[in-house]
Amino acid sequence: MLKQMGKAAKAASMEMMNISAQKTSAALLAIADALIDNTDRILSENEKDIAAFVEKGGKKTMVDRLKLTKERIFDMAEGIRKVEGLSSPVGEVSSMTLRPNGLKIGKKRVPLGVIGIIYEARPNVTVDAAALCIKTQNACILRGGSEALLSNSIICDIISQALASVGYPENAVQLIKNTDRSVAVEMMKLNDYIDVLIPRGGAGLIKTVVNTATVPVIETGTGNCHIYIEKSADFNMALDIAVNAKTSRPSVCNAAETLLVDEDIAEEFLPAIYDALAPYCVEIRGCHKTKKILEDITLATEEDFYTEYNDLIFAVKVVSGTNEAISHINEHGTGHSEAIVTNDYSKSNQFLDEVDAAAVYVNASTRFTDGFEFGFGAEIGISTQKLHARGPMGLNELTTTKYIIYGNGQIR
Numbered sequence: 540m541l542k543q544m545g546k547a548a549k550a551a552s553m554e555m556m557n558i559s560a561q562k563t564s565a566a567l568l569a570i571a572d573a574l575i576d577n578t579d580r581i582l583s584e585n586e587k588d589i590a591a592f593v594e595k596g597g598k599k600t601m602v603d604r605l606k607l608t609k610e611r612i613f614d615m616a617e618g619i620r621k622v623e624g625l626s627s628p629v630g631e632v633s634s635m636t637l638r639p640n641g642l643k644i645g646k647k648r649v650p651l652g653v654i655g656i657i658y659e660a661r662p663n664v665t666v667d668a669a670a671l672c673i674k675t676q677n678a679c680i681l682r683g684g685s686e687a688l689l690s691n692s693i694i695c696d697i698i699s700q701a702l703a704s705v706g707y708p709e710n711a712v713q714l715i716k717n718t719d720r721s722v723a724v725e726m727m728k729l730n731d732y733i734d735v736l737i738p739r740g741g742a743g744l745i746k747t748v749v750n751t752a753t754v755p756v757i758e759t760g761t762g763n764c765h766i767y768i769e770k771s772a773d774f775n776m777a778l779d780i781a782v783n784a785k786t787s788r789p790s791v792c793n794a795a796e797t798l799l800v801d802e803d804i805a806e807e808f809l810p811a812i813y814d815a816l817a818p819y820c821v822e823i824r825g826c827h828k829t830k831k832i833l834e835d836i837t838l839a840t841e842e843d844f845y846t847e848y849n850d851l852i853f854a855v856k857v858v859s860g861t862n863e864a865i866s867h868i869n870e871h872g873t874g875h876s877e878a879i880v881t882n883d884y885s886k887s888n889q890f891l892d893e894v895d896a897a898a899v900y901v902n903a904s905t906r907f908t909d910g911f912e913f914g915f916g917a918e919i920g921i922s923t924q925k926l927h928a929r930g931p932m933g934l935n936e937l938t939t940t941k942y943i944i945y946g947n948g949q950i951r
Contacts, residue, residue, distance in 0.1 A: 540717070541725050544680055545732025547710040548653045552678040554708050556650065560627065562707060566673055567623040569701040571616040574666065577697050578612050584689040585662065592660070592686045600790045600850045605660040605687055614911075615663055619670045621916035628935050629676050632943065643945040648938045650676040652734035655726055656919070657748055659740035660686035665694045667910070667917035669712045675937040678711045680733065682726055684740070685718035692716060727752035737932075739920045742847065757932070760897075760923025761847045762792030762875040764905045767864040767890070768808060769881035770801035776902060777808065777880040778815045784878070784904045786819040790849045792921060793876050793908040797844060797854040799864045802828070805857045809833055812855075821851045828857035844871045861886050865893045872896060874923040876905040897923050897930040 574581070585607040592605060628648045635645035654677050658664045665681060672679040683691040695714040702709050715722060727736060727748060735755050738748035742761040749756055766784050768777045784795035800808055809832045813823065823829075824839040836855075843854045844867070858864045861879075868877050878900035879890040887901040898908040908931060910918025915933030922928040928936035 541715070541722065541729060542732070544710075544713050544715070545653070545729050548678040548680050548713060549732050551708040551710040552650065552652050552676075555673075555676040555678060555711060558676060558707070562705065563627070563673060563676070564623050565705040566702055566707040567619050567670060569705050570666075570669065570673075570698050571619040571623075573697045573701040574612055574616045574619075574694070577693075578609055581612060581690065581693055581697070582607060582609070584693040585687075588687050588689045597686065598850065601660065603788060604790045605662070605690075607662055607690065611663065615666045618667065618911055618917045621911070622670045622674050622934075623916075625674070625916055625934060627674055627676075628938050640949055641947060642949055645943050646940045647943045648935075648940055651937055651939055652677060653732055654679045654919075654937065655682070655729070655733040655736040655754065656680070657682045657723060657726065657736065657738045657740070657744065659684040659744060661739070662687045662690040662694060664739055665691050665714070666698075668919055669695075669698050670917055671919050671934060671937055673707075673711060675934050677937055678708075678713075680713050680715065680726070682715040682723055688716065688718055724751060727754060730754050737920050741849070757920070757922055757928055757936075758924045759920035759932075760792075760875050761873045762794065762921075763797065763845065763847045763871060763873045764793060764795045764876045765797045765799055765864075765868050765872060765878070766795045766905065767799040767858075767861075767868070767877075767879045768801060768804065769861060769864075769879055769883060769886050770803040771882040771886070772804070772880040773882060774808065774811060778811060780878065780880055780902070780904050781812055782815050782819070784906055785816065785821060785853050786851065787904075787906055789851050791906075792847070793905050794849070795853070795878075795905050796846065796848050797856065797871070799856050799858050799867060800829075801861075801864075802857050802859055805829070806832055809855070809857075816853065819851060821853050823853050823855055825855040826857060829855045847873070861889055865890065869893075869895050875921065876900065876908040878903060878905050897921065 631648045632645045738745045823836040824843045825836045876898040877896045910931040918931040
């Protein structure tokens with residue numbers, strides 16, 4: 540089955556190389572319209588997924604990742620329209636140079652080919668992946684989690700119908716509906732057909748893909764993100780940022796998991812953040828210094844500071860200053876998104892320079908690490924590795940380059 544899908548995807552990717560920009564735009568707009576037109580069908584299948592997930596004892600915070608609403612479907616469609624309106628990097632030629640021997644050598648941006656994506660319970664990934672791959676003339680094979688099988692299936696059916704309606708290759712977007720783990724492992728080794736594999740999900744999924752795949756992998760990382768409140772910070776701003784980063788969507792990878800507070804302001808700031816988080820029922824797990832100030836909290840273990848909770852749990856540590864905060868982040872973080880709240884220009888620059896992460900913020904919430912927010916329309920994932928792509932992956936990151944050389948009979 541997978542080999543057949545791979546052959547179909549490879550054939551589609553070759554056909555897509557010669558598809559006009561006008562047809563690509565027509566395909567994307569058809570998908571956006573079809574999602575809106577079929578909102579009720581999508582929500583019906585999504586409700587079945589949610590009911591099954593809850594019945595199996597799934598965490599309430601994880602339901603938020605799985606859940607679709609009319610507003611979210613509208614946002615998905617709007618994201619596709621934004622992608623359609625962006626300029627495609629495919630075909631761009633740069634660095635054209637004339638060599639002494641008369642050869643003209645340049646770099647041309649081209650699609651990756653067939654992209655495999657393995658992801659967990661987020662149906663919006665299905666739409667984002669399809670839109671970005673179509674825009675960059677890549678075919679894609681999707682393998683979502685079992686929790687979202689019905690949602691992903693109806694969305695992919697709608698996408699296929701929309702593609703067919705404008706004469707676009709239907710096999711440009713395919714969904715693996717068998718959620719057995721052995722099928723996922725087979726997909727990870729489909730080197731003859733898949734050019735690159737992108738995992739999106741928790742640490743367990745990403746580790747499995749990285750350790751198992753023979754197909755080249757772009758590693759999207761887990762999000763153990765930090766907010767550091769430096770001693771010169773504006774308290775109201777710091778409270779707003781910390782609360783937003785922790786509570787707005789605690790199940791996503793750009794939510795903050797650890798709060799670091801400068802010791803010079805800890806006695807004043809910690810009670811304030813405790814009160815600010817209380818309405819959201821956030822559990823605080825603090826270091827010994829934090830617990831001396833907030834006696835009712837749970838004492839944090841060292842493991843807490845390495846954990847991506849995806850839940851309403853906040854690890855809190857009092858630090859001696861910016862040097863210790865940066866050291867803690869670089870030791871415990873996952874290279875995703877890190878933020879400092881400060882009014883000290885030199886401390887902000889030090890934080891930007893020395894923190895090793897894909898996205899580093901000054902006086903803003905980590906929740907902005909997102910392709911839509913960065914102006915990419917959508918994202919295929921957030922890469923925490925350093926080769927090829929880092930941070931939210933938009934259109935450029937779904938392409939590669941090849942050298943093109945013009946001669947007039949040169950031989951060597």
